[in-house]
Amino acid sequence: MISIPPTRDAAEALRKATTLIEALPWLQEFHGRTVVIKYGGHAMTDEALRPAFAQDVAFLRYAGLRPVVVHGGGPQINAHLDRLGIESSFKAGLRVTTPETMDVVRMVLVGQVSRDVVGMLNQHGAFGVGMSGEDARLFTAERKPAIVDGKPVDIGQVGEIVQVDAGAVRSLLDDGRIPVISSIARGDDGEVYNVNADTAAGALAVALQATKLIVLTDVDGLYADWPPSGDPGDVIARLTATQLEKMLPDLSAGMVPKMEACLRAVRGGVPQAHVLDGRMAHSLLLEIFTDEGIGTMVVPE
Ligand SMILES: Nc1ncnc2c1ncn2[C@@H]1O[C@H](COP(=O)(O)OP(=O)(O)O)[C@@H](O)[C@H]1O
Numbered sequence: 476m477i478s479i480p481p482t483r484d485a486a487e488a489l490r491k492a493t494t495l496i497e498a499l500p501w502l503q504e505f506h507g508r509t510v511v512i513k514y515g516g517h518a519m520t521d522e523a524l525r526p527a528f529a530q531d532v533a534f535l536r537y538a539g540l541r542p543v544v545v546h547g548g549g550p551q552i553n554a555h556l557d558r559l560g561i562e563s564s565f566k567a568g569l570r571v572t573t574p575e576t577m578d579v580v581r582m583v584l585v586g587q588v589s590r591d592v593v594g595m596l597n598q599h600g601a602f603g604v605g606m607s608g609e610d611a612r613l614f615t616a617e618r619k620p621a622i623v624d625g626k627p628v629d630i631g632q633v634g635e636i637v638q639v640d641a642g643a644v645r646s647l648l649d650d651g652r653i654p655v656i657s658s659i660a661r662g663d664d665g666e667v668y669n670v671n672a673d674t675a676a677g678a679l680a681v682a683l684q685a686t687k688l689i690v691l692t693d694v695d696g697l698y699a700d701w702p703p704s705g706d707p708g709d710v711i712a713r714l715t716a717t718q719l720e721k722m723l724p725d726l727s728a729g730m731v732p733k734m735e736a737c738l739r740a741v742r743g744g745v746p747q748a749h750v751l752d753g754r755m756a757h758s759l760l761l762e763i764f765t766d767e768g769i770g771t772m773v774v775p776e
Pocket residue numbers: 515516517518547549691692693694696697698699700701726727728729730
């Protein structure tokens with residue numbers, strides 16, 4: 476039998492207690508606060524990391540925060556379209572959405588990805604409730620063209636959120652649930668719209684007046700230049716809304732909706748918006764409950 480010297484035991488115990496105590500001011504600050512978490516389709520592709528995400532969100536709930544998950548699913552939609560032999564393309568980071576594609580987008584997001592996320596969360600308690608943006612008129616959208624070389628280009632049933640009715644989400648939160656939102660919307664014209672999940676998360680964070688918007692993706696934050704010229708490259712730790720607004724026209728595809736969502740959130744009254752690496756286990760907990768910030772943080776001014 477291996478016996479560990481008591482001094483080492485004590486040092487290890489103290490290290491663990493220090494980590495817990497470091498969380499105390501953050502637990503006090505964020506108790507009862509709403510946090511909107513965008514769980515990106517790329518962040519969820521690694522099977523090993525999915526339980527860590529569910530643990531983090533359940534932890535937030537048990538710690539007295541009010542987490543809301545807005546999920547993506549771009550890679551999962553691509554896989555299904557491939558299986559069906561339907562071609563798909565993107566313009567300015569948005570999927571060109573024909574009526575046929577729309578059916579697949581809705582089926583994969585609401586019928587598959589949402590179910591998976593809810594199932595994962597519910598391993599930790601009866602918390603997760605899936606909601607499409609169509610339910611209880613959560614998201615109302617209008618048709619949105621992509622802007623390519625400064626000109627509007629029609630990309631089909633892609634929507635821009637023009638109204639958020641977050642009443643049903645608030646009711647779920649008041650009931651102690653964790654709402655899991657799919658980024659599908661209805662228009663007043665009766666049309667169903669495909670909304671980018673980052674955009675949906677930003678709009679919901681504003682409507683709920685969340686304390687934080689956290690976007691989990693597959694890169695460790697916003698790089699000052701992309702692709703990074705040096706190794707490991709230069710991740711921007713903190714920037715203001717004005718600085719971000721200046722950078723937006725030069726950003727490349729994947730980051731555009733994310734950074735636009737962060738800008739919309741902080742300009743709409745959300746004090747902090749973050750882009751974090753979803754490939755790093757427990758990045759969510761580290762961001763919220765430890766002193767060293769990770770990823771990129773956007774603040775109002
Ligand atoms: N300036 C930048 N900093 C970091 N990533 C960038 C930047 N510009 C473009 N990207 C790309 O954006 C990707 C994230 O967007 P996306 O693939 O849409 O992810 P998600 O599925 O999480 O929404 C990164 O993996 C990276 O390839």
